[in-house]
Amino acid sequence: MDDCKNSPASKKLNLLIVDDEPDMLHFARVFFVKGGYEVFTAESGLEALDLIRRHNIDMIITNIKMPGMDGMELLREVNKVKPQMIKIILSGGLTLDRIKEAIRLGCRAYIAKPIEIDELRATVNKVSVSPGIEGTILLSCLAD
DSSP, X not given: OOOOTTOTTTTTOEEEEEOSOHHHHHHHHHHHHHTTOEEEEESSHHXXXXXXXXXXXXXXXXXXXXXXXXXXXXXXXXXXXXXXXXXXXXXXXXXXXXXXXXXXXXXXXXXXXXXXXHHHHHHHHHHHHOOOOTTHHHHHHHHO
């Protein structure tokens, strides 16, 4: 398995990964912990918000399609609690309207499922070291 030790920010960020698929959470947690990140996981939007309120979370990586509170609603709530948090979304496919909504909510990147671990690592590294404009990486991913 690849590691993410080459990340310049790997010792600095606290990540929150939100997905209703336990296997995905476990895999991502092991991967990022191995790379030196502090990792929190949540299987729902409500659980994620509780973690955000109790811990210093720098970045959220959330699935969009989840039962109960979906990823977009979670991002709206995150913006109320901690608007400066770095946001990355995961999904098996999004419409253009949903992508525009994600940009308005401050998303920095979109990663398509099924997830390629190299793409996930590169995206996290890129958004963590370049403050940039929201949606920049999201839009460049769509152009590929």
